[in-house]
Amino acid sequence: MVQQLATSTISMLTYPAMSHDGITVDGLVREFGSRPPIRAVDGIQLQVQPGEIYGFLGPNGAGKSTTVHVLTTLLPPTAGRATVAGFDVSTQGPDVRRRIGAALQEAALDNFLTGREHFELQGGLHGLSKPDRAARARELLERVGLTDAADRKVGGYSGGMKRRLDLALALVHRPSILFLDEPTTGLDPQSRSALWGEVARLAKDDGVTVFLTTQYLEEADVLADRVGIIDHGHIVAEGTPQALKEQIGRSSVEAIPANPDDRGAIEAVLSRFGEPAAASPKGVAVRLAGGSESLGQVVRALDGEGLAVAHLQLHAPSLDDVFLAKTGRSLEGDEEDAREEAAA
């Protein structure tokens, strides 16, 4: 059923015209190598409305960065078609580049230049006049909180400062569409939160369309108006975070008995409220047929039977549940790996 719902969500989208001020992707394919070719992006189809934050969620190697490289004109597609800001990425690369900003996965900055010198370089190459470059640098440095560090060499910046500078540089020529490729990977929670705030502000106040790739569920959930979940080059689900989670179904409740001998009795009580669900080794869980509203009845039923629980938790469906339902795998393992890699 979940599969059908997701398929219907995708098929509900129509792709009638390729001239579009946001992003339109139709049957996009990108292969690498030739013996045999590896298909990193396999016929994806999506549409991002102007002013929308679109979260592109998937594990490492799913095809997220390749898609961004194609949409930012850094890689030609093998097949299919994509337009960005109304221009074809294959044939109108310079027009696309004029209208987009991008902060790619690696915050590619020059450690020997200062933050301000980066603006001078980037603004100059985008054709901004010297006074405009200086004014824009002041404005953006202030916006991302780097005014005090503006004349320090970037080599001495922290990871968070580099990411913020990277984001600010992507905005120097006032793009209408912004591509952010895993912008918060490796950042501490405080820096991540600050960057989320800035991205949300850009979309809300400045009307910038944001295409954001991430492997962090929370990031997609918090930031994105709509999410596309990609795995092995395919989009396996697409919709608003809420709609995707609703597709998965109801909340589940997990109880850990205070006395392990009560496990069977607790299981019997919970089974009245829904079918069994995955639980921790010491716990018992059911997917609530009546949704989260039936949690009160569960508590009363347990109490009525005189069963004590050490821990009772309501699990709302998450995007990881969506990913699990679509692929049979959990994204959270990859997310943990990414965090550990970043920490290392």
Added chain:
Amino acid sequence: MQLETLREIGIIARRSVRRTLRQPALIVPTIVFPLLLLAINASGLDVTKNIPNFPADSYLDFALVVTFMQGGLFAATTAGTELATDIETGFLNRLQLTPLRAPAILVGQLAGSMTVAFLASLVYLAVGLLAGAHVAAGFGGALVLIGLAMLVALAFGGIGSIIGARTGSAEAVQGMFPLLFVFFFLSSMNLPRNLIEVHWFRTVASWNPISYLVEGLRSLVITGWDGTALWRCLVTAVAISILSFMGASAALRTRMART
């Protein structure tokens, strides 16, 4: 060349010069290593001047221009390494996302290595003169010497850029350095061609373009204004510059797969 391209070259060149001047590790070896070799050779091989028909009064005069050539070689390594580093770090992608044209990247990037070559040339000349060398072509000759040395650095820089753009690896560029150095030893760098008695060596040296670069520069120091040597040097340097720049442009175009 379009005005816009010139403007882009200026922007990239400014960055390249800033980067280079902020990395003493790039400048110091370029200056110190050739001077160290000059000191060793000038003192150890000075008796070479006693060989009949040796063209200079001192081996210092004869060997002085080798420092300029080695400086050019360091410039090649710098140019290639800087380009490869930009590819490795993804900075090239940042540049590609702007309207910047590929040739502007190449020419602009060479500005840093040319700056090193210029500074190094001034030091080589100053140290040589202080150590007792004479520039037979006088002050004007010294200026031409520096100009030709810059042209040689440009030519070698183009070769470094080819390797940098093709491999995208700073380590690979540095790994090529000893190989290029072999070409130096297979030239008339240490002895005039007419005094090389080993036949195969003299043949190789005569076919080696490095010999003509060395001989052109050297003529200004030991002979004066030698039109033939200067003309050969100029043509060789310009030809290598053009060919290496074409090769580097092609390699960079392949690297920059943007639509």
